Amino acid sequence: MRYSGFRVIKEALTGHKGWKPVWHDPTPQADYDYIIVGGGGHGLATAYYLAKEFGQARIAVLEKGYLGGGNVGRNTTIIRSNYLLDGNEPFYEFSLKLWEGLEQDFNYNAMVSQRGIINLIHTDAQRDAFTRRANAMIMHGADAEILSREDVRKLYPWLNFDNSRFPIKGAIAQRRGGTVRHDAVAWGYARGADMRGVDLIQNCEVTGMRIENGRILGVETNRGFIGAKKVGVAVAGSSSKVMAHAGMRLPIESHVLQAFVSEGLKPLIDGVMTFGAGHFYVSQSDKGGLVFGGDIDGYNSYAQRGNLPVIEDVAEGGMALMPAIGRVRLLRAWGGIMDMSMDGSPIIDKTHVEGLYFNGGWCYGGFKATPASGWCFAHLLAKDEPHKTATAYRFDRFLKGRMIDEKGQGATPNLH
Amino acid sequence: MIIHHPILGPRDAQEFVYLGDESLIDRPDGMTAGIEAFHDYAYNRDNPAGAHRELWYHEQGDRSWLVVTRNTVTHEITKVELARDVARAKGRTK
Numbered sequence: 001m002r003y004s005g006f007r008v009i010k011e012a013l014t015g016h017k018g019w020k021p022v023w024h025d026p027t028p029q030a031d032y033d034y035i036i037v038g039g040g041g042h043g044l045a046t047a048y049y050l051a052k053e054f055g056q057a058r059i060a061v062l063e064k065g066y067l068g069g070g071n072v073g074r075n076t077t078i079i080r081s082n083y084l085l086d087g088n089e090p091f092y093e094f095s096l097k098l099w100e101g102l103e104q105d106f107n108y109n110a111m112v113s114q115r116g117i118i119n120l121i122h123t124d125a126q127r128d129a130f131t132r133r134a135n136a137m138i139m140h141g142a143d144a145e146i147l148s149r150e151d152v153r154k155l156y157p158w159l160n161f162d163n164s165r166f167p168i169k170g171a172i173a174q175r176r177g178g179t180v181r182h183d184a185v186a187w188g189y190a191r192g193a194d195m196r197g198v199d200l201i202q203n204c205e206v207t208g209m210r211i212e213n214g215r216i217l218g219v220e221t222n223r224g225f226i227g228a229k230k231v232g233v234a235v236a237g238s239s240s241k242v243m244a245h246a247g248m249r250l251p252i253e254s255h256v257l258q259a260f261v262s263e264g265l266k267p268l269i270d271g272v273m274t275f276g277a278g279h280f281y282v283s284q285s286d287k288g289g290l291v292f293g294g295d296i297d298g299y300n301s302y303a304q305r306g307n308l309p310v311i312e313d314v315a316e317g318g319m320a321l322m323p324a325i326g327r328v329r330l331l332r333a334w335g336g337i338m339d340m341s342m343d344g345s346p347i348i349d350k351t352h353v354e355g356l357y358f359n360g361g362w363c364y365g366g367f368k369a370t371p372a373s374g375w376c377f378a379h380l381l382a383k384d385e386p387h388k389t390a391t392a393y394r395f396d397r398f399l400k401g402r403m404i405d406e407k408g409q410g411a412t413p414n415l416h
Numbered sequence: 417m418i419i420h421h422p423i424l425g426p427r428d429a430q431e432f433v434y435l436g437d438e439s440l441i442d443r444p445d446g447m448t449a450g451i452e453a454f455h456d457y458a459y460n461r462d463n464p465a466g467a468h469r470e471l472w473y474h475e476q477g478d479r480s481w482l483v484v485t486r487n488t489v490t491h492e493i494t495k496v497e498l499a500r501d502v503a504r505a506k507g508r509t510k
Contacts, residue, residue: 240463249460253436254488299434300488302465307417307491309430342459398459399451411458414434 003107022187023067023194028201031227032060034381035219037206037242038235039063041072041182041367042359044189044200045374046234046381048106051196053375054382059198060228062221064205068186071237074304074336075367076259076291078272078283080117080177081142084133087392087404088345089140094389095372096142096176102371108188110180111286116271117177118147118155120321121170130172137174147171155270158324166277166320177272179283185370209245209356216246216355232357232381234373237337238302239360246353250360251342251398253413256301256335257293257364258310262328264288273321280317289331292318296338296364298414305335338364344416345404348376348386348393357381358395363416419484420496424477431476437461438469438483441503465489471499 001007001020011018034050036043039061050056063069079099081092103110121127127146134144152171153161161168194200201223208220209231218227235242240250265288274281282292294314297306311333318325341347341361346369348359359377362369376390386393392404398411409415417429439462444453468488474480481499486492 238465240461241465249456249462251459251461253461253463254465299429299486300436300463300468300470301491302489303491307429309428399455413436 003109022191023200026199026201028060028062028199028204028221028223028226031218032199033058033229034060035226035228035231036061037219037231037233038070039067039190039200039202040070040234040236041068041186041189041370042236042362042373042377043234044068044186044193045370046232046359046377047198047200047374048189048193048196049375049378050381051193051198054378056382057197059193060226061193061198061200062204062206062219062226063200063202066202067190067200068183071336071338071366072186072370073183074259074334075182076281076283076293077179077182077367078117078177078281079112079180079368080174080272081368082117082119082133082137082144082172082174082177083406084136085404085406088406089136089142091372091376091389091393092369093137093140093142094375095369098371098375099180100176102185102188106188106192108184108191110184110188112178112180114176114178115283116173116175117274118152118171118173118271119274119276120152120168121172122166122168122277124169127170134172143174143176145173145175147173156273158322160321160323163320166275179272179285182367189374206242206245209353211246211353211356214352214354216353228355230355230357230381232359232377234359234377236339236360236362236366239339239358243351243358246351246356248351251347251395252339252361253300254302255296255298255338255340255414256303256306257296257338258306258314258333258335259291259293260311260314260333261285261331262290262292262325263331265290265328275317275321278317278320280314280321282318282322290325290328296340296414297335302337303335304337306333338362340413340416342398342411342413343403343405344407344409346373346393347395348373348380348390349395350380350384351395417486417491417493419472419482419493421474421477421480421482422496422498423480424474427474427477429472431474432472432482433475435471435473438471438502440471441499441506441508467494
């Protein structure tokens with residue numbers, strides 16, 4: 001069923017009796033050409049592009065819980081392509097371009113809103129660094145601007161410009177950045193994949209991998225063995241657990257990142273704003289709540305909930321930047337589990353097992369990458385070679401000294 | 417989280433800095449171990465869901481390194497040792 005304005009009017013006039021479930025609930029077949037493990041944003045996008053762009057068939061997505069029940073439903077919905085390094089920027093710009101055409105492409109309202117993102121500048125050194133970054137972005141076809149202090153003041157006159165430690169001296173802006181309705185991304189990809197014959201199998205947890213003579217034959221699940229010629233794993237947050245079934249140790253630690261939403265307010269913040277020095281970023285949802293967050297808690301965790309010190313730290317960052325929110329009440333706090341990689345960048349690569357492919361290590365930046373991650377992973381699965389924007393996301397970059405370390409922190413996952 | 421320091425008693429985890437897996441104690445000998453072994457040591461992790469032995473540094477306290485056994489699913493801390501004792505038990509001399 002295609003969605004359109006005409007369809008909405010027709011349904012309104014006929015008592016909304018024509019809407020059908022958006023995807024099927026199939027029982028698993030004995031074998032497939034492709035199995036995607038993980039029914040989150042990246043896994044569903046992979047299945048969608050595999051069917052649509054690469055013309056592949058007999059695809060299944062295995063999800064241990066329900067579709068979109070993991071990080072794609074737990075993030076703060078920001079899209080942007082404001083990276084510095086050559087290994088990253090073309091990939092994230094490819095992703096942002098896919099976001100721009102996504103709703104028409106999969107015929108689903110994902111509320112893509114290019115409301116712009118700014119990252120605040122507090123020192124001359126930071127302005128130099130951000131100017132360099134803006135140039136790198138522009139060279140890769142993205143948009144970037146350096147805003148003066150007065151430009152920022154026009155946008156948000158109520159910010160604390162004269163904080164004694166971090167006075168606001170300007171910002172780097174990417175006007176094409178913004179936010180997207182995160183759940184709708186999973187639903188749109190799921191619907192698009194289902195319409196193209198992909199089996200979306202929920203409540204199906206992978207409990208083992210059948211590997212013989214260095215080749216994958218399929219996966220063991222709580223619903224029995226399912227054979228496959230190729231298996232792609234996209235389960236960021238749980239990557240180490242799933243890849244352990246293939247005997248792999250990954251350059252990844254799982255960490256908890258918290259996010260917060262306030263009570264609903266009148267329109268206050270048009271775009272997305274990051275206050276990196278204060279470990280705080282914020283946007284405002286269409287319902288009016290301030291959606292904000294800060295750093296990861298900093299210790300290994302699979303708990304999907306964090307601790308109070310980070311909540312306090314984030315609130316302090318928010319108050320330092322925006323004293324006006326002092327009496328706003330916090331409505332909800334939650335946590336998601338991040339694949340924190342050793343250089344802060346992701347991995348989309350083959351493994352030592354023939355037919356087994358891996359997509360993970362997204363740190364806290366996986367949501368914005370969803371379309372390109374799915375596209376590039378589908379490319380790798382279908383053609384056995386990386387997409388041109390994802391050639392650097394290899395396992396062996398750590399062995400060969402080709403890390404993609406935007407922050408220059410080294411092998412310290414909790415500091416990326 | 418409260419970390420029961422072997423010497424100082426119960427301390428708030430905020431006083432500590434987290435480093436990572438206890439296996440970081442077992443640095444291979446740079447003169448004899450190959451690149452593969454060093455790569456494995458520096459970059460790869462077990463990253464278990466469950467009991468995890470990990471290094472915490474008491475930066476705002478006595479500056480001791482601790483090996484904390486903590487469940488990564490529940491955040492429950494079941495054991496705290498001085499990293500020095502753990503390293504010496506493994507045969508390290510300093």
